[in-house]
Amino acid sequence: MYEIIQAPMAGGNATPALAHAVGEAGGLGYLAAGYKTIERLKEEIHSLRALGTDYFGVNLFVPAKPNNRTPSIEHYCEQLLSEAELIETTIGDYRFSDDSWHAKVQLMIDEQVPVVSFTFHLPTADVITRMKKAGIKTVQTVTSIDEARQAEALGIDEVCVQGVEAGGHRAAFDDSDPVDAKPLVALVKEVVAAVQIPVVAAGGIMDGAGIRAVLDAGAHAAQLGTAFLCCPESGTNPTHIKALLSGKFTTTAYTRAYTGRLARGLNNDFMMRYPDAPQAFPEMHYVTQPLRKKAAELDRADLLAMWTGQNFSAIRVMPATELVHVLKKEANLL
Ligand SMILES: Cc1cc2nc3c(=O)[nH]c(=O)nc-3n(C[C@H](O)[C@H](O)[C@H](O)COP(=O)(O)O)c2cc1C
Numbered sequence: 001m002y003e004i005i006q007a008p009m010a011g012g013n014a015t016p017a018l019a020h021a022v023g024e025a026g027g028l029g030y031l032a033a034g035y036k037t038i039e040r041l042k043e044e045i046h047s048l049r050a051l052g053t054d055y056f057g058v059n060l061f062v063p064a065k066p067n068n069r070t071p072s073i074e075h076y077c078e079q080l081l082s083e084a085e086l087i088e089t090t091i092g093d094y095r096f097s098d099d100s101w102h103a104k105v106q107l108m109i110d111e112q113v114p115v116v117s118f119t120f121h122l123p124t125a126d127v128i129t130r131m132k133k134a135g136i137k138t139v140q141t142v143t144s145i146d147e148a149r150q151a152e153a154l155g156i157d158e159v160c161v162q163g164v165e166a167g168g169h170r171a172a173f174d175d176s177d178p179v180d181a182k183p184l185v186a187l188v189k190e191v192v193a194a195v196q197i198p199v200v201a202a203g204g205i206m207d208g209a210g211i212r213a214v215l216d217a218g219a220h221a222a223q224l225g226t227a228f229l230c231c232p233e234s235g236t237n238p239t240h241i242k243a244l245l246s247g248k249f250t251t252t253a254y255t256r257a258y259t260g261r262l263a264r265g266l267n268n269d270f271m272m273r274y275p276d277a278p279q280a281f282p283e284m285h286y287v288t289q290p291l292r293k294k295a296a297e298l299d300r301a302d303l304l305a306m307w308t309g310q311n312f313s314a315i316r317v318m319p320a321t322e323l324v325h326v327l328k329k330e331a332n333l334l
Contacts, residue, residue, distance in 0.1 A: 002028045003215065003333055004324055007202060007225030008059030008117065009168065009234075010034030011307070016048035017233040018320055023053040025324030028115065028221070030057040035285070038103050045111050057115035057139070060104055062123055066096035067260070067280040076278050077287055083270075087303070089294040092286045099282070109134045117141060117160060119171045120261075128155050141171035141202075144180060144187075145194045152195045160223055161191050165204025167226045167309035169263040170254065175279055179254065179262070185217045192218030206314035208330020215331070226309035227327075231320040239299045240266075240306040244315055248301075252312065258292065258305040260284030266312075269302040 006022040008014050008030035019029025031044050041058070048056055067073075073094070080091050105127055108116045116131060117139035131138050132155070139158045140151035148159045150173075162171045163184025170179070180187070184203040192199050201214035202223035211222040229236045230244060243249050243266055253267040257274040261281030265271065278284070288305075295303035316323060328334050 002026060003221045003331070004028070004211065004327055005057075005200060005221050005223040006030055006228050006320070007168075007223045008032035008034075008057065008119075009225055009228075009307070010036075010059075010061075011305075012235040012237070013225075013229060015233060015235045016044050016051060016053075018228060018231060018235070019048055019056050020051040020053045021231070021233045021320035022228070022324055023056060025321045026328070027324045028055070028057060029053065030059055030115075030117070032059050033104050034059065034061040034099065034119075038100055038107060041104065042107060042111070045107075045113065055114050057117055058108060058113045059117045059119055060101070060108070061099050061282075062118050062121040063098035063101050063282075064121055067283055069094055069280075069283075070278065072278045073280055073284075076274070076284075079274070080287060080291065083303075084291045084294070087291070087294050087298060087300070089290045091291060092289045094280075094283050095286050096283055097286070105130070108136060112136070115139060118156075119169070121173055122150060122154055122156075125154060139200065142191070143170060143172045144177075145190050147173055148191045148195050148199075152197050156197065158198045158200060159191065159195065160200040160202055161188050161219070163187055163201070163203030165310040166202055167252070167264050167312070168307040169259070169261055172262075175261050175281065185213050188214050188217040188219050204309050204311040206309075206311045208327055208332070210311075211327060211331040211333075224327075226312050227315065227323065228320055229308070229312075230315050230317045231323060233320050237296050237304065237306075239296055239301050239304050240308075242299075243268075243301040243304075243306055244308065244312055245317070250313075252308050252310050256284070258284070258288050263305075263307055264309065266301075266306040266308045268304070268306065270304075
Protein backbone atom coordinates (compact mmCIF):
# COMPACT_ATOMS: atom_id res chain seq x y z
CA MET A 1 0.00 0.00 0.00
CA TYR A 2 1.44 3.36 -1.01
CA GLU A 3 0.67 6.78 0.47
CA ILE A 4 2.97 8.77 -1.81
CA ILE A 5 2.44 9.06 -5.55
CA GLN A 6 4.72 10.75 -8.07
CA ALA A 7 2.42 12.64 -10.42
CA PRO A 8 2.40 11.95 -14.14
CA MET A 9 4.13 14.92 -15.80
CA ALA A 10 3.92 15.19 -19.58
CA GLY A 11 6.65 17.15 -21.30
CA GLY A 12 9.54 14.86 -20.38
CA ASN A 13 9.63 15.34 -16.60
CA ALA A 14 8.21 11.95 -15.55
CA THR A 15 10.89 9.54 -16.78
CA PRO A 16 11.00 5.76 -16.20
CA ALA A 17 14.04 6.41 -13.92
CA LEU A 18 11.93 8.74 -11.75
CA ALA A 19 8.98 6.34 -11.50
CA HIS A 20 11.43 3.52 -10.66
CA ALA A 21 13.19 5.56 -7.95
CA VAL A 22 9.83 6.41 -6.36
CA GLY A 23 8.74 2.76 -6.54
CA GLU A 24 11.99 1.68 -4.84
CA ALA A 25 11.00 3.75 -1.81
CA GLY A 26 7.51 2.22 -1.69
CA GLY A 27 5.71 5.01 -3.56
CA LEU A 28 3.74 4.77 -6.80
CA GLY A 29 5.44 6.24 -9.86
CA TYR A 30 3.57 7.39 -12.98
CA LEU A 31 4.56 7.70 -16.61
CA ALA A 32 2.82 10.40 -18.66
CA ALA A 33 1.36 9.39 -22.03
CA GLY A 34 0.32 12.93 -23.02
CA TYR A 35 1.73 14.06 -26.42
CA LYS A 36 3.89 10.90 -26.74
CA THR A 37 3.89 8.55 -29.70
CA ILE A 38 2.75 4.98 -29.10
CA GLU A 39 6.29 3.73 -29.81
CA ARG A 40 7.85 6.08 -27.28
CA LEU A 41 5.24 5.25 -24.63
CA LYS A 42 5.75 1.53 -25.17
CA GLU A 43 9.52 1.99 -24.85
CA GLU A 44 9.08 3.85 -21.57
CA ILE A 45 6.85 1.10 -20.15
CA HIS A 46 9.43 -1.51 -21.17
CA SER A 47 12.32 0.54 -19.70
CA LEU A 48 10.48 0.92 -16.40
CA ARG A 49 9.84 -2.82 -16.24
CA ALA A 50 13.46 -3.54 -17.21
CA LEU A 51 14.55 -1.44 -14.21
CA GLY A 52 12.54 -3.86 -12.03
CA THR A 53 9.35 -1.87 -11.37
CA ASP A 54 6.20 -3.91 -11.92
CA TYR A 55 3.65 -1.73 -10.14
CA PHE A 56 3.27 1.71 -11.72
CA GLY A 57 0.74 3.99 -13.37
CA VAL A 58 0.31 5.58 -16.79
CA ASN A 59 -1.72 8.76 -17.28
CA LEU A 60 -3.77 9.35 -20.43
CA PHE A 61 -5.19 12.62 -21.76
CA VAL A 62 -8.83 12.01 -22.71
CA PRO A 63 -9.58 13.95 -25.91
CA ALA A 64 -12.48 16.33 -26.52
CA LYS A 65 -13.78 17.84 -29.77
CA PRO A 66 -11.80 20.11 -32.12
CA ASN A 67 -12.03 23.88 -31.53
CA ASN A 68 -13.00 26.17 -34.43
CA ARG A 69 -10.49 28.80 -35.44
CA THR A 70 -12.16 32.03 -34.24
CA PRO A 71 -11.03 35.62 -34.97
CA SER A 72 -9.51 35.88 -31.47
CA ILE A 73 -7.52 32.68 -32.09
CA GLU A 74 -6.44 34.08 -35.46
CA HIS A 75 -5.27 37.29 -33.79
CA TYR A 76 -3.38 35.38 -31.07
CA CYS A 77 -1.64 33.21 -33.71
CA GLU A 78 -0.44 36.43 -35.41
CA GLN A 79 0.96 37.68 -32.10
CA LEU A 80 2.67 34.33 -31.57
CA LEU A 81 4.21 34.46 -35.03
CA SER A 82 5.80 37.82 -34.14
CA GLU A 83 7.12 36.29 -30.89
CA ALA A 84 8.54 33.35 -32.83
CA GLU A 85 10.22 35.53 -35.45
CA LEU A 86 12.04 37.44 -32.71
CA ILE A 87 13.87 34.22 -31.81
CA GLU A 88 14.24 33.07 -35.42
CA THR A 89 11.69 30.31 -35.37
CA THR A 90 8.10 29.93 -36.47
CA ILE A 91 4.79 28.69 -35.11
CA GLY A 92 3.23 25.26 -35.64
CA ASP A 93 0.02 24.37 -37.46
CA TYR A 94 -3.31 24.94 -35.75
CA ARG A 95 -4.40 21.32 -35.62
CA PHE A 96 -6.48 18.94 -33.54
CA SER A 97 -5.18 15.60 -32.32
CA ASP A 98 -6.86 12.96 -30.15
CA ASP A 99 -3.37 12.09 -28.84
CA SER A 100 -3.70 8.55 -30.32
CA TRP A 101 -6.43 7.86 -27.78
CA HIS A 102 -7.68 4.48 -29.07
CA ALA A 103 -4.18 3.12 -29.65
CA LYS A 104 -3.07 4.25 -26.17
CA VAL A 105 -6.09 2.60 -24.52
CA GLN A 106 -5.27 -0.63 -26.40
CA LEU A 107 -1.60 -0.35 -25.37
CA MET A 108 -2.61 -0.10 -21.68
CA ILE A 109 -4.58 -3.34 -22.10
CA ASP A 110 -1.92 -5.16 -24.15
CA GLU A 111 0.79 -4.16 -21.68
CA GLN A 112 -1.41 -4.89 -18.64
CA VAL A 113 -0.44 -1.57 -17.07
CA PRO A 114 -1.37 -1.90 -13.36
CA VAL A 115 -2.86 1.60 -12.86
CA VAL A 116 -4.26 3.93 -15.55
CA SER A 117 -5.37 7.48 -14.80
CA PHE A 118 -7.48 9.73 -17.02
CA THR A 119 -7.21 13.50 -17.20
CA PHE A 120 -9.34 16.31 -18.79
CA HIS A 121 -12.47 14.28 -19.50
CA LEU A 122 -14.15 11.00 -18.60
CA PRO A 123 -13.49 8.03 -20.87
CA THR A 124 -16.48 6.13 -22.23
CA ALA A 125 -18.03 3.30 -20.21
CA ASP A 126 -16.75 0.83 -22.79
CA VAL A 127 -13.14 1.83 -22.07
CA ILE A 128 -13.68 1.30 -18.34
CA THR A 129 -15.21 -2.14 -18.99
CA ARG A 130 -12.25 -3.17 -21.14
CA MET A 131 -9.75 -1.93 -18.55
CA LYS A 132 -11.58 -3.76 -15.77
CA LYS A 133 -11.56 -7.00 -17.77
CA ALA A 134 -7.78 -6.59 -18.14
CA GLY A 135 -7.43 -6.19 -14.35
CA ILE A 136 -6.36 -2.53 -14.60
CA LYS A 137 -7.08 -0.12 -11.74
CA THR A 138 -8.62 3.09 -13.10
CA VAL A 139 -8.23 6.59 -11.65
CA GLN A 140 -9.94 9.83 -12.75
CA THR A 141 -8.49 13.28 -12.06
CA VAL A 142 -11.26 15.58 -10.77
CA THR A 143 -11.47 19.18 -9.55
CA SER A 144 -14.95 19.22 -7.96
CA ILE A 145 -17.51 17.15 -6.10
CA ASP A 146 -19.68 16.96 -9.20
CA GLU A 147 -16.82 15.55 -11.34
CA ALA A 148 -15.98 13.02 -8.59
CA ARG A 149 -19.62 11.84 -8.55
CA GLN A 150 -19.63 11.46 -12.34
CA ALA A 151 -16.43 9.38 -12.17
CA GLU A 152 -17.88 7.14 -9.47
CA ALA A 153 -21.13 6.68 -11.43
CA LEU A 154 -19.10 5.56 -14.46
CA GLY A 155 -17.40 2.82 -12.44
CA ILE A 156 -13.96 4.39 -12.03
CA ASP A 157 -12.05 2.78 -9.13
CA GLU A 158 -10.55 5.90 -7.56
CA VAL A 159 -10.47 9.70 -7.96
CA CYS A 160 -7.46 11.99 -7.78
CA VAL A 161 -8.68 15.34 -6.48
CA GLN A 162 -6.63 18.15 -7.97
CA GLY A 163 -6.63 21.41 -5.99
CA VAL A 164 -6.13 24.94 -7.25
CA GLU A 165 -2.52 24.87 -5.94
CA ALA A 166 -1.46 22.21 -8.46
CA GLY A 167 1.19 22.73 -11.12
CA GLY A 168 0.41 21.85 -14.74
CA HIS A 169 -2.95 21.74 -16.46
CA ARG A 170 -6.10 22.16 -14.45
CA ALA A 171 -8.02 18.94 -14.99
CA ALA A 172 -11.58 20.38 -14.98
CA PHE A 173 -13.82 18.48 -17.45
CA ASP A 174 -14.93 21.87 -18.81
CA ASP A 175 -12.01 24.29 -19.13
CA SER A 176 -14.40 27.26 -19.10
CA ASP A 177 -15.76 26.39 -15.64
CA PRO A 178 -14.82 29.12 -13.16
CA VAL A 179 -11.87 28.14 -10.97
CA ASP A 180 -12.86 27.06 -7.47
CA ALA A 181 -10.17 28.62 -5.28
CA LYS A 182 -10.98 26.34 -2.33
CA PRO A 183 -7.78 24.98 -0.75
CA LEU A 184 -7.00 21.32 -1.44
CA VAL A 185 -7.64 20.00 2.09
CA ALA A 186 -11.16 21.51 2.16
CA LEU A 187 -11.93 20.09 -1.29
CA VAL A 188 -10.62 16.64 -0.31
CA LYS A 189 -12.89 16.58 2.77
CA GLU A 190 -15.90 17.42 0.61
CA VAL A 191 -15.11 14.80 -2.02
CA VAL A 192 -14.41 12.12 0.60
CA ALA A 193 -17.87 12.81 2.05
CA ALA A 194 -19.52 12.77 -1.39
CA VAL A 195 -18.20 9.50 -2.87
CA GLN A 196 -17.59 5.93 -1.69
CA ILE A 197 -14.49 5.25 -3.81
CA PRO A 198 -10.94 5.97 -2.54
CA VAL A 199 -9.56 9.47 -2.94
CA VAL A 200 -6.04 10.67 -3.80
CA ALA A 201 -5.10 14.33 -3.24
CA ALA A 202 -2.88 16.51 -5.45
CA GLY A 203 -1.84 20.14 -5.44
CA GLY A 204 0.84 22.07 -3.58
CA ILE A 205 2.00 19.14 -1.42
CA MET A 206 5.72 19.49 -0.78
CA ASP A 207 6.45 17.92 2.63
CA GLY A 208 5.32 15.48 5.29
CA ALA A 209 2.98 18.01 6.90
CA GLY A 210 1.21 18.47 3.55
CA ILE A 211 0.88 14.70 3.13
CA ARG A 212 -0.38 14.27 6.70
CA ALA A 213 -2.99 17.02 6.16
CA VAL A 214 -4.59 15.28 3.16
CA LEU A 215 -4.40 11.83 4.78
CA ASP A 216 -6.13 13.26 7.86
CA ALA A 217 -8.76 14.78 5.54
CA GLY A 218 -9.58 11.25 4.32
CA ALA A 219 -7.36 10.75 1.27
CA HIS A 220 -5.52 7.43 1.08
CA ALA A 221 -2.53 8.90 -0.77
CA ALA A 222 -0.92 12.20 -1.71
CA GLN A 223 0.16 12.86 -5.30
CA LEU A 224 3.15 15.19 -5.72
CA GLY A 225 4.45 16.66 -8.97
CA THR A 226 6.46 19.83 -8.33
CA ALA A 227 8.26 18.26 -5.35
CA PHE A 228 9.97 15.83 -7.80
CA LEU A 229 10.92 18.39 -10.49
CA CYS A 230 14.50 18.87 -9.27
CA CYS A 231 15.29 15.20 -8.55
CA PRO A 232 18.22 14.04 -10.70
CA GLU A 233 16.04 11.25 -12.18
CA SER A 234 13.46 13.68 -13.49
CA GLY A 235 13.66 14.94 -17.06
CA THR A 236 12.91 18.57 -16.17
CA ASN A 237 14.37 21.07 -18.61
CA PRO A 238 17.56 22.74 -17.22
CA THR A 239 16.09 26.23 -17.80
CA HIS A 240 13.07 25.25 -15.68
CA ILE A 241 15.31 23.83 -12.91
CA LYS A 242 17.40 27.00 -12.84
CA ALA A 243 14.25 29.12 -12.70
CA LEU A 244 12.89 27.04 -9.79
CA LEU A 245 16.08 27.40 -7.78
CA SER A 246 17.31 30.87 -8.74
CA GLY A 247 14.93 32.88 -6.60
CA LYS A 248 14.14 35.05 -9.64
CA PHE A 249 10.60 33.66 -9.84
CA THR A 250 8.51 34.06 -6.74
CA THR A 251 5.00 33.32 -8.00
CA THR A 252 3.04 30.95 -10.20
CA ALA A 253 -0.10 31.77 -12.16
CA TYR A 254 -2.74 30.16 -14.34
CA THR A 255 -2.36 30.74 -18.06
CA ARG A 256 -3.85 29.63 -21.39
CA ALA A 257 -1.01 31.29 -23.31
CA TYR A 258 0.89 28.07 -24.15
CA THR A 259 -1.70 25.39 -24.78
CA GLY A 260 -5.12 27.03 -24.90
CA ARG A 261 -6.07 25.26 -21.65
CA LEU A 262 -5.66 26.61 -18.14
CA ALA A 263 -2.38 25.49 -16.57
CA ARG A 264 -0.28 26.70 -13.65
CA GLY A 265 3.33 27.65 -14.25
CA LEU A 266 6.10 29.96 -13.09
CA ASN A 267 4.77 33.42 -13.81
CA ASN A 268 7.08 34.62 -16.60
CA ASP A 269 6.99 37.57 -19.02
CA PHE A 270 5.36 35.54 -21.80
CA MET A 271 2.42 34.56 -19.57
CA MET A 272 2.06 38.15 -18.38
CA ARG A 273 1.98 39.47 -21.97
CA TYR A 274 -1.03 37.27 -22.86
CA PRO A 275 -3.39 37.21 -19.86
CA ASP A 276 -6.40 36.73 -22.16
CA ALA A 277 -5.04 34.03 -24.45
CA PRO A 278 -7.92 32.13 -26.08
CA GLN A 279 -9.20 28.70 -25.17
CA ALA A 280 -8.34 26.00 -27.74
CA PHE A 281 -6.68 22.83 -26.44
CA PRO A 282 -4.86 20.94 -27.84
CA GLU A 283 -4.65 23.09 -31.00
CA MET A 284 -2.67 25.90 -29.33
CA HIS A 285 -0.24 23.34 -27.88
CA TYR A 286 0.81 22.53 -31.46
CA VAL A 287 0.91 26.21 -32.47
CA THR A 288 3.34 27.15 -29.65
CA GLN A 289 5.43 23.94 -29.88
CA PRO A 290 8.31 25.35 -32.03
CA LEU A 291 8.39 28.51 -29.91
CA ARG A 292 8.74 26.50 -26.70
CA LYS A 293 11.40 24.27 -28.25
CA LYS A 294 13.49 27.25 -29.35
CA ALA A 295 13.01 28.95 -25.96
CA ALA A 296 14.48 25.86 -24.30
CA GLU A 297 17.43 25.80 -26.71
CA LEU A 298 18.10 29.49 -25.99
CA ASP A 299 17.70 29.04 -22.22
CA ARG A 300 14.92 31.67 -22.19
CA ALA A 301 12.98 31.32 -18.94
CA ASP A 302 11.02 34.42 -19.92
CA LEU A 303 9.50 32.45 -22.85
CA LEU A 304 9.50 28.80 -21.79
CA ALA A 305 6.43 27.04 -20.31
CA MET A 306 7.47 25.91 -16.82
CA TRP A 307 4.56 24.07 -15.17
CA THR A 308 4.92 24.42 -11.42
CA GLY A 309 2.68 24.24 -8.34
CA GLN A 310 2.11 27.14 -5.95
CA ASN A 311 4.38 25.88 -3.17
CA PHE A 312 7.52 25.40 -5.27
CA SER A 313 9.74 27.45 -2.93
CA ALA A 314 9.85 24.36 -0.66
CA ILE A 315 11.38 22.23 -3.45
CA ARG A 316 14.27 19.92 -2.48
CA VAL A 317 17.10 18.79 -4.70
CA MET A 318 17.75 15.14 -3.85
CA PRO A 319 17.42 11.68 -5.38
CA ALA A 320 13.78 10.63 -5.61
CA THR A 321 14.18 7.48 -3.48
CA GLU A 322 15.70 9.59 -0.71
CA LEU A 323 12.99 12.25 -1.10
CA VAL A 324 10.22 9.68 -0.67
CA HIS A 325 11.96 8.33 2.47
CA VAL A 326 12.27 11.86 3.88
CA LEU A 327 8.61 12.59 3.08
CA LYS A 328 7.52 9.34 4.76
CA LYS A 329 9.55 10.14 7.85
CA GLU A 330 8.14 13.67 8.05
CA ALA A 331 4.58 12.33 7.65
CA ASN A 332 5.13 9.60 10.28
CA LEU A 333 4.59 6.88 7.70
CA LEU A 334 7.67 4.77 8.47
C1 LIG B 1 5.47 19.70 -15.04
C2 LIG B 1 4.11 19.12 -14.76
C3 LIG B 1 3.50 18.34 -15.73
C4 LIG B 1 2.23 17.75 -15.49
N1 LIG B 1 1.69 16.90 -16.40
C5 LIG B 1 0.56 16.20 -16.10
C6 LIG B 1 0.07 15.17 -16.94
O1 LIG B 1 0.66 14.86 -17.98
N2 LIG B 1 -1.07 14.54 -16.59
C7 LIG B 1 -1.74 14.84 -15.43
O2 LIG B 1 -2.75 14.20 -15.14
N3 LIG B 1 -1.28 15.79 -14.58
C8 LIG B 1 -0.14 16.46 -14.89
N4 LIG B 1 0.33 17.40 -14.00
C9 LIG B 1 -0.43 17.69 -12.78
C10 LIG B 1 -0.12 16.66 -11.69
O3 LIG B 1 -0.76 15.44 -11.96
C11 LIG B 1 -0.58 17.12 -10.30
O4 LIG B 1 -1.95 17.46 -10.31
C12 LIG B 1 0.21 18.30 -9.77
O5 LIG B 1 1.58 18.15 -10.04
C13 LIG B 1 0.02 18.45 -8.29
O6 LIG B 1 0.47 19.69 -7.84
P1 LIG B 1 2.00 19.98 -7.43
O7 LIG B 1 2.73 20.13 -8.69
O8 LIG B 1 1.91 21.24 -6.66
O9 LIG B 1 2.47 18.80 -6.62
C14 LIG B 1 1.58 18.01 -14.25
C15 LIG B 1 2.20 18.81 -13.29
C16 LIG B 1 3.45 19.35 -13.52
C17 LIG B 1 4.09 20.19 -12.45
